[in-house]
Amino acid sequence: MTNHKEPTDNEILDAIDNQPKISKITVLSSLLAISNKFHYIPKNAVEIVAKYTDKTINDVWGVASFYTNFRFTPPGDITLDICWGPTCHILGSQKILKDVHSFLGIEKEGETKDGKITLRYSTCLGACSQGPVFAIDHKLFGNASIGKIKEKISDI
Amino acid sequence: MEFNEIRNIAINEWDSLNSDDNTWIRVGYGASGQASGAQEIFDIFNKRSLSMKNVTTTLVGSMGLSYAEPLIDIKDSSGIRIFYNNVNPSIAEEIFNSHIKNNTPLLKYIFGQIVPKGKNPVQGIIELDKSEPLKFTKQIATKNFGNISPTKINHYVANGGYEALNRALDELDPDKTLNQVKDSGLRGRGGAAFSTGIKWSFLAGNNSNVKYILCNCEEGDPGAFNDKGILENDPHMLLEGLILAGYATGASNGHIFIRDGHEIPIENSRKAIDQAYELNLLGENILGTGFNYDVEVSLTGDSYVAGEETALMEAIEGKRSMPRFKPPFPAVYGLWGKPSNINNVKTLSYVPYIIKEGNEEYKKVGSESSSGTAIVCLSGHIKRPGMYEIEMGMTINDLLKNIGGGSSTENEIKLLQTGGPLGGVLGKEDFDVKIDFDEMSKAGAILGSGGIIVADTTTDVVDLIRTLVAFNQFESCGKCFPCRLGNTHMLDILNRICNSKPNENDMDVIKKIGNSMKTGSLCGHGQLGYSPIASAIKYFKEEFDLALSANHPVDSDIEEMILPTRTRP
Numbered sequence: 001m002t003n004h005k006e007p008t009d010n011e012i013l014d015a016i017d018n019q020p021k022i023s024k025i026t027v028l029s030s031l032l033a034i035s036n037k038f039h040y041i042p043k044n045a046v047e048i049v050a051k052y053t054d055k056t057i058n059d060v061w062g063v064a065s066f067y068t069n070f071r072f073t074p075p076g077d078i079t080l081d082i083c084w085g086p087t088c089h090i091l092g093s094q095k096i097l098k099d100v101h102s103f104l105g106i107e108k109e110g111e112t113k114d115g116k117i118t119l120r121y122s123t124c125l126g127a128c129s130q131g132p133v134f135a136i137d138h139k140l141f142g143n144a145s146i147g148k149i150k151e152k153i154s155d156i
Numbered sequence: 157m158e159f160n161e162i163r164n165i166a167i168n169e170w171d172s173l174n175s176d177d178n179t180w181i182r183v184g185y186g187a188s189g190q191a192s193g194a195q196e197i198f199d200i201f202n203k204r205s206l207s208m209k210n211v212t213t214t215l216v217g218s219m220g221l222s223y224a225e226p227l228i229d230i231k232d233s234s235g236i237r238i239f240y241n242n243v244n245p246s247i248a249e250e251i252f253n254s255h256i257k258n259n260t261p262l263l264k265y266i267f268g269q270i271v272p273k274g275k276n277p278v279q280g281i282i283e284l285d286k287s288e289p290l291k292f293t294k295q296i297a298t299k300n301f302g303n304i305s306p307t308k309i310n311h312y313v314a315n316g317g318y319e320a321l322n323r324a325l326d327e328l329d330p331d332k333t334l335n336q337v338k339d340s341g342l343r344g345r346g347g348a349a350f351s352t353g354i355k356w357s358f359l360a361g362n363n364s365n366v367k368y369i370l371c372n373c374e375e376g377d378p379g380a381f382n383d384k385g386i387l388e389n390d391p392h393m394l395l396e397g398l399i400l401a402g403y404a405t406g407a408s409n410g411h412i413f414i415r416d417g418h419e420i421p422i423e424n425s426r427k428a429i430d431q432a433y434e435l436n437l438l439g440e441n442i443l444g445t446g447f448n449y450d451v452e453v454s455l456t457g458d459s460y461v462a463g464e465e466t467a468l469m470e471a472i473e474g475k476r477s478m479p480r481f482k483p484p485f486p487a488v489y490g491l492w493g494k495p496s497n498i499n500n501v502k503t504l505s506y507v508p509y510i511i512k513e514g515n516e517e518y519k520k521v522g523s524e525s526s527s528g529t530a531i532v533c534l535s536g537h538i539k540r541p542g543m544y545e546i547e548m549g550m551t552i553n554d555l556l557k558n559i560g561g562g563s564s565t566e567n568e569i570k571l572l573q574t575g576g577p578l579g580g581v582l583g584k585e586d587f588d589v590k591i592d593f594d595e596m597s598k599a600g601a602i603l604g605s606g607g608i609i610v611a612d613t614t615t616d617v618v619d620l621i622r623t624l625v626a627f628n629q630f631e632s633c634g635k636c637f638p639c640r641l642g643n644t645h646m647l648d649i650l651n652r653i654c655n656s657k658p659n660e661n662d663m664d665v666i667k668k669i670g671n672s673m674k675t676g677s678l679c680g681h682g683q684l685g686y687s688p689i690a691s692a693i694k695y696f697k698e699e700f701d702l703a704l705s706a707n708h709p710v711d712s713d714i715e716e717m718i719l720p721t722r723t724r725p
Contacts, residue, residue, distance in 0.1 A: 091537075130541075
């Protein structure tokens with residue numbers, strides 16, 4: 001992320017405290033709250049969550065490394081998800097992925113060189129009937145083509 | 157507040173929206189609507205109608221007709237609902253100027269009409285509910301889709317909502333409620349098709365004072381979007397079913413379990429729960445009957461296996477979503493060590509109808525062994541992709557023709573991929589099979605969660621199977637090594653075959669791996685890993701043989717399949 005500043009311990013505690021109402025705060029619910037606020041899990045967060053939930057640092061790392069939506073470095077300003085699930089695959093998502101690679105100048109998932117865009121492959125975005133599907137910052141678009149992806153990114 | 161009072165307030169609000177001096181513009185939304193651009197269309201109508209008196213614009217659920225979205229529904233002073241399909245921003249402006257401002261419907265863009273009882277249809281416009289594909293559907297759990305706003309409890313109540321709960325609390329005791337569900341023949345819609353009533357009775361028989369009903373909306377199956385669909389379009393239908401399940405089994409708490417990031421279903425569920433608390437349909441002493449019940453939303457991170465019932469409980473407890481050993485079964489030792497029952501969203505969404513109309517009414521719908529309806533999701537090479545509720549017993553051929561409208565390309569349909577990535581493929585020779593739990597499993601396919609991916613004759617079966625195995629490999633939680641290593645090994649082999657570098661005995665090796673996975677894995681993810689391959693070989697052996705002779709047709713555009721690089725350590 002451009003102009004990135006690491007969140008302070010207090011900001012992380014705030015994110016845990018202000019998570020949506022739940023009867024028992026857990027390691028996973030806290031990590032999700034942190035990830036939703038900062039879009040990644042900052043280094044200091046693991047220890048804070050461990051203390052807060054009375055678990056070990058290993059427990060927290062175990063959970064954080066398991067769920068594939070968690071990341072440990074800040075993402076780009078824009079996150080682009082492209083679905084490669086079976087429906088989108090049949091409708092040509094491999095070709096789209098390839099075109100997106102050359103458009104962004106990268107060879108796999110991750111950030112562009114300028115750090116502005118993060119590309120992720122998604123297993124299913126849940127709008128198969130509009131496939132192939134892509135999402136920009138969680139907002140869904142159907143009928144994907146490289147042209148449409150370029151257009152929607154330039155709209156931001 | 158008495159239930160009658162709640163209902164009267166709701167009906168008043170609904171009647172004023174539908175009165176002849178109000179023009180009501182409804183824009184279908186949900187994930188599919190969002191992907192089609194419905195939000196922008198809503199914004200246009202909403203902004204322009206702000207300055208006008210007696211015009212209301214509302215985002216409502218999707219009717220399931222994804223191919224027609226963005227779909228706009230305008231009820232003007234005539235009382236008739238006029239629909240416009242595939243509306244783009246400039247058409248939206250045109251429609252507004254003509255239909256709303258000058259009271260002249262724009263015939264050239266009209267999709268159809270729905271005529272309420274007692275009104276006469278407009279000549280020359282098709283009646284949507286009396287023509288394909290809707291006339292072939294049977295709406296029970298999806299009856300409110302497209303009609304009501306998913307974020308307004310009054311819309312739900314005005315259309316008969318929470319009457320089942322009121323009836324159960326008033327007239328039926330928990331045992332009778334449970335027996336209604338048992339006698340209705342309702343079977344779980346999550347894939348296993350087990351009797352819901354019998355499952356509930358395991359929990360009801362446990363005397364613990366803390367018991368959980370867990371509603372599974374993890375729905376990671378690519379191609380299935382009906383669970384999220386229910387929460388996107390009518391969350392109160394599920395919530396009422398979840399409360400009834402709690403009443404019937406004597407449970408104390410309910411959880412709606414969703415994957416983080418699916419914002420519309422999460423937001424809708426939270427709103428629905430808050431509204432139900434406000435009207436005392438949840439909480440302490442519900443409607444003054446002494447029944448206490450709490451419901452909350454629980455989120456998981458990205459993990460397909462979290463949809464397995466014991467892994468789901470691990471996720472709610474905040475741990476890695478890996479399956480537990482069984483026994484002890486959830487009804488004995490479940491979430492936080494307390495007795496628990498897990499139901500799919502669709503299963504619970506049928507319960508209000510069963511309690512309100514009676515189990516006999518529900519049984520009249522569907523086939524002998526599978527009562528009720530199936531909510532199917534059509535996607536892929538099909539003319540009318542979308543979400544449809546159909547009576548059990550319809551054949552695949554009828555579904556593809558009457559509902560789906562046939563292939564969307566110039567090529568014929570070759571196969572269906574059903575039951576998710578652990579399901580199977582269904583070849584053309586079995587398209588006369590009935591959609592019914594038992595009939596489909598006899599044919600070697602499973603209905604599973606209702607996702608049906610349609611593929612035309614240009615589809616390469618070996619490559620499609622590789623995609624499914626790639627998905628399973630990526631999503632293996634890693635707890636059981638036959639699943640973790642087996643999927644990886646199978647994917648390696650399939651990659652080699654697809655790149656025309658096969659070994660002669662590759663398919664035998666894959667079969668052996670599949671067998672080890674079946675015997676050596678704790679949950680379905682490993683146990684069923686070989687099933688899609690087995691079913692594909694059954695129908696398309698010659699394609700595998702061709703690939704094994706190093707002649708797999710290679711798509712020159714794509715040398716290596718692009719697969720996720722993030723893996724579980």
